[in-house]
Amino acid sequence: MARLRAETLENWAREAQGIELSHERAAALADSLEPLAAAAQAARRALPFDCEPALFLRVQRRWQGGER
Amino acid sequence: MSDLTEFDLVGLAAAIRNKDVSAREAAATCLARLDAAQPRLNCVIRFDRDDALAAADAADAALARGQILGPLHGVPLAHKDMFYRAGKIATCGAKIRRDFVPDHTATVLRRLDAAGALQLAALNMNEFAYGPTGHNAHFGPCRNPWSPEHITGGSSSGSGAAVAARLVFGALGSDTGGSVRIPAALCGVVGIKTTSGRVSRYGAMPLSFSLDTVGPLARTVRDCALLTEIISGADPDDPTAGAAPVPAWSDGLEEGVRGLRLGVPTAYFLDGMTEETRRLYAAVLDAYRTLGAEIVEVTPSGVEEMSALSSIVIAVEAAALHGNWVRERPQDYSDQVRTRLEIGFHHPGTRYLEALMLRARYLDAFGRDVLDHVDAMLAPVLPIPVPTIAETDVGGSAAMNATLGLLIRCCRPINYLGLPSLALPAGFTANGLPFGVQLVGRPYAEARLFRIGRAYERETLWHKRRPPGF
Numbered sequence: 001m002a003r004l005r006a007e008t009l010e011n012w013a014r015e016a017q018g019i020e021l022s023h024e025r026a027a028a029l030a031d032s033l034e035p036l037a038a039a040a041q042a043a044r045r046a047l048p049f050d051c052e053p054a055l056f057l058r059v060q061r062r063w064q065g066g067e068r
Numbered sequence: 069m070s071d072l073t074e075f076d077l078v079g080l081a082a083a084i085r086n087k088d089v090s091a092r093e094a095a096a097t098c099l100a101r102l103d104a105a106q107p108r109l110n111c112v113i114r115f116d117r118d119d120a121l122a123a124a125d126a127a128d129a130a131l132a133r134g135q136i137l138g139p140l141h142g143v144p145l146a147h148k149d150m151f152y153r154a155g156k157i158a159t160c161g162a163k164i165r166r167d168f169v170p171d172h173t174a175t176v177l178r179r180l181d182a183a184g185a186l187q188l189a190a191l192n193m194n195e196f197a198y199g200p201t202g203h204n205a206h207f208g209p210c211r212n213p214w215s216p217e218h219i220t221g222g223s224s225s226g227s228g229a230a231v232a233a234r235l236v237f238g239a240l241g242s243d244t245g246g247s248v249r250i251p252a253a254l255c256g257v258v259g260i261k262t263t264s265g266r267v268s269r270y271g272a273m274p275l276s277f278s279l280d281t282v283g284p285l286a287r288t289v290r291d292c293a294l295l296t297e298i299i300s301g302a303d304p305d306d307p308t309a310g311a312a313p314v315p316a317w318s319d320g321l322e323e324g325v326r327g328l329r330l331g332v333p334t335a336y337f338l339d340g341m342t343e344e345t346r347r348l349y350a351a352v353l354d355a356y357r358t359l360g361a362e363i364v365e366v367t368p369s370g371v372e373e374m375s376a377l378s379s380i381v382i383a384v385e386a387a388a389l390h391g392n393w394v395r396e397r398p399q400d401y402s403d404q405v406r407t408r409l410e411i412g413f414h415h416p417g418t419r420y421l422e423a424l425m426l427r428a429r430y431l432d433a434f435g436r437d438v439l440d441h442v443d444a445m446l447a448p449v450l451p452i453p454v455p456t457i458a459e460t461d462v463g464g465s466a467a468m469n470a471t472l473g474l475l476i477r478c479c480r481p482i483n484y485l486g487l488p489s490l491a492l493p494a495g496f497t498a499n500g501l502p503f504g505v506q507l508v509g510r511p512y513a514e515a516r517l518f519r520i521g522r523a524y525e526r527e528t529l530w531h532k533r534r535p536p537g538f
Contacts, residue, residue: 009414017413018395025410032411032469037419039376044422046429053424056431060264060486063435064312064511 005030072097077143077237077291078318084142087131091142095124095186098144101235102189105538109211109233111226113149113159114190120144123186137184139294147240148224149190150197150273151177160273161193161223163206163400164393174271175306176240176282176299183298188236191226195405197242197275198386199223200250200475201460205402209457212255213535214501218454221254221475223247227285228255232502233538238286238295244275245382246449246479248283249491253449253504256493256530258292258521259285261479263512264486265310267296268303276385277308278424279378279483288531289492289522293317296514312512320515325523326360328516330507331442336371337478340451348495348503349448352524356446359523366438366445371481374430377423378484384420387412407464431485435510444507444520447478449491454501482508490517493530502530 006027013019013026021029072094075083083089099117106112127142150160152170159165177187192210194203202210202225210225212218213233220229224241228251231239241248243261252259260283267282274280284295297318302311332338332353341349353363387394390409398406438445452474462471482489487508494505509517525531 013410013413017391019398019410019413021410025407028407028464028466029411029414031466033414036376036380036415039373040380040419040423043370043373043377043426047422047426048429051425051428053421053427055425055428056486057265059428059431059435060511063431063439064513 073101073234075237076288077286078294080237081140081143085131085136091124091127091186092121094142095120095144095188098188098236102146102230105233105235108216109213109229110208111192111210111229111235112146112189113161113192113207113226114157116156116187116189120186120188127184127186139183139298140180141184142186143184144186144188144236145180145238146187146189146191146230146236147177148193148227148242150193150242151240152271152273153177153187156190158190158273159207160197161195161204161207164397166206170271172271175268175303176272179299191230191239193225194223195402196390197223197244197247197273198405198408200246200472202251203457203461211457212454212501213538214256215499217456217458218499218501219254219457219460221250221450224251224285228252228257228259231255231257231285231287233535234287238284238291240299241283241285242272242275243281243283243483244279245378245483246476248285249449249479249489249504249506250475252285252491253493253506254454254502256502256504256533257285257287258289258493258531259283259491260292260296260514260517261482261489262296262300262514263488265308266312266488266512266514267299268306268309270303270305274389276382278381278385281483289518289525290318290321292490293321293518315515317515317518320519321522323519324359325356325520328520329362329364329442330356330520331364331366331438331445333445333447334365334367336368337447338451340474340477341448342452344453344497345448345451345503348497349505352446352494352505355524355527359527364442366441368434368437368445370430370433374481374484375477377426377430378480380415380420380423381484383408383412384415385412403464404462404468407468427484427486434485439510443516444509447506447508449478449504449506450475451478453497453499453503478506487511488514488517490521492521492524494528495530
């Protein structure tokens with residue numbers, strides 16, 4: 001499985017990004033990506049449909065107002 | 069005062085205005101100190117000696133005519149080498165930019181110039197600001213003034229070292245995942261990660277346009293507040309710099325903390341602390357109790373996820389910015405920076421956008437969990453004592469994620485939330501290195517953080533200590 005992941009990354013890097021990755025580097029990358037992917041997968045369950053990135057500024061203004 | 073370095077920035081500015089000290093004398097003293105410290109600390113990438121002395125002479129001449137240029141008239145500063153000044157090389161700590169000469173000047177530098185400040189040097193930093201340790205494969209590691217075997221923290225490594233060693237009176241840094249707060253804490257000075265949108269980033273090297281912020285490091289809270297006040301505010305050259313009013317932060321500094329509430333996080337931020345750093349953290353809480361603050365527990369939720377989402381945003385944005393160089397000259401990056409950039413190419417576009425979309429939701433949750441209940445949350449900057457340069461010299465190896473992850477763990481989620489955070493010196497661990505805490509507040513509530521920080525500083529006087537030999 002790990003080998004397959006690394007090969008997928010190698011191929012994808014070459015074809016989509018034009019970057020050459022050694023098999024060793026691709027395997028290390030796969031290890032780095034895994035926990036982030038898992039966290040992102042967990043977090044996205046809470047993502048509402050109508051939540052564009054610019055909403056962040058509106059929420060920032062909401063919490064900016066006044067003090068505690 | 070015979071020793072100029074006993075002045076803080078505000079004190080020196082007053083002494084120059086009163087003609088007790090000349091700008092030339094201040095600049096020459098600092099340049100000599102920078103020169104002398106360089107073999108030990110390696111905190112300078114470029115000296116601006118001639119320009120600085122010429123500017124000092126011009127400041128003295130102006131004062132002789134009765135003209136005060138601004139609140140920093142003649143005050144010597146130096147900045148992380150990623151703030152562009154037209155016609156001057158800005159290496160960004162990178163081999164790739166060793167000869168890069170920008171054609172424009174960063175807004176923050178223009179504002180400091182207009183306030184009368186002098187720039188003495190461009191300071192060392194992690195390559196492209198992408199690292200929390202102070203290592204630099206191209207210019208050599210910056211060394212901590214409290215112990216040259218230990219890291220300064222990064223990426224604003226030279227800024228932390230130069231201010232702590234009293235080589236200059238303040239320095240700009242940038243903070244995308246802790247890069248102001250970490251070197252401030254590890255070198256024992258004050259540093260602020262400003263609210264996203266508070267300070268213009270025009271002419272500052274980008275790392276992650278969603279998360280990058282600019283903020284100063286200085287010896288005292290008052291110095292840091294003044295520098296932040298000068299560089300803040302809307303900028304026609306940077307539409308992301310908000311138009312929020314910039315108050316005179318120095319005004320409310322001495323009001324104390326009686327009646328204010330400070331939050332102790334029961335989740336995430338205190339994990340991984342050692343017995344020693346826990347004791348120092350508890351001492352900070354005790355000090356605030358004595359000063360009249362109410363200490364309450366708060367439970368921020370989802371911080372692990374925020375940290376991961378923040379990593380995704382930085383990685384993808386940095387990879388997009390660096391894409392052409394990574395393709396064309398990968399050998400010119402250090403192994404660590406290249407490895408971190410390569411990670412960014414492998415997140416799907418949907419994952420990156422989800423990470424950005426979720427920021428609003430996590431900020432709202434943090435508001436309800438924390439900001440609704442307290443004036444500021446108190447957390448360590450680094451949960452462990454400052455490590456050595458050798459211990460953290462992991463390059464792009466398998467140990468990289470764990471080592472860097474521990475250094476940025478308490479800082480990175482705050483960048484994701486875009487909140488202001490003030491790092492303060494808070495004692496020393498047994499290895500003789502500083503320990504620092506951060507106060508995290510509401511968006512644009514820098515004034516309150518400065519006030520809370522100043523109350524502690526006045527009580528504890530850690531900022532009066534000098535690194536041995538400096």
